[in-house]
Amino acid sequence: MITGLVLYSVSIVGLVISFLKDKEKTYQSLKKAWMMFQKLLPEVLFIMLLVGITLSILTPELISKLIGEQSGLFGVIVAMIIGSVALIPSFVVFPLGETLLNNGAGLPQVAMLVSTLMSVGIISMPVERKMFGAKFTYIRNLGALIMSILFTLIIWVVL
Numbered sequence: 001m002i003t004g005l006v007l008y009s010v011s012i013v014g015l016v017i018s019f020l021k022d023k024e025k026t027y028q029s030l031k032k033a034w035m036m037f038q039k040l041l042p043e044v045l046f047i048m049l050l051v052g053i054t055l056s057i058l059t060p061e062l063i064s065k066l067i068g069e070q071s072g073l074f075g076v077i078v079a080m081i082i083g084s085v086a087l088i089p090s091f092v093v094f095p096l097g098e099t100l101l102n103n104g105a106g107l108p109q110v111a112m113l114v115s116t117l118m119s120v121g122i123i124s125m126p127v128e129r130k131m132f133g134a135k136f137t138y139i140r141n142l143g144a145l146i147m148s149i150l151f152t153l154i155i156w157v158v159l
Contacts, residue, residue: 043127050087050123064100067109075109076152083116084145087123108156115151119144 018026063082067075088096097114101107120141121128128137 040127040130043130047087047124047127061103063113064103064105067100067105067113069104069106069109071106071109075106076112076156079109079113080116080145080148080152083113083148084120085122086117087121088117090118093117107159108152111155112148112152115148116145119148 015026018029066082067079071078093114097110100110100113122141125137125141128140132140
């Protein structure tokens with residue numbers, strides 16, 4: 001909560017300074033920001049809807065059944081698919097990982113799930129494509145998936 005307050009405070013101070021320095025540029029910047037917000041709003045609302053559905057369907061108990069300690073490679077693949085597709089806020093991911101481990105999920109499976117949840121974003125691709133371009137989006141997601149696989153292999157071998 002403090003971080004949010006600090007960020008909002010810095011933003012407001014920056015806006016006031018900008019307004020005092022050049023009212024016209026500040027007004028035009030706010031107008032551009034509003035137009036971008038309006039363009040992205042439908043996709044952001046769609047993502048929020050999918051997050052709600054994901055959180056209600058993919059309960060920790062269901063996921064730990066799919067990625068339990070005995071699930072092996074199958075569980076890692078399931079975790080990779082769920083993590084790549086699901087869109088869960090980052091502040092939920094680590095407590096979810098702990099809950100899964102406490103409910104019997106395997107460490108490699110949870111490592112894959114957490115790393116793909118944090119780095120791969122299939123559901124958010126339309127927004128990312130719009131903001132950064134298709135080539136960047138696909139390369140970033142492929143790279144993130146490869147890094148998640150390598151990370152999981154290291155966890156699996158070492159632990």
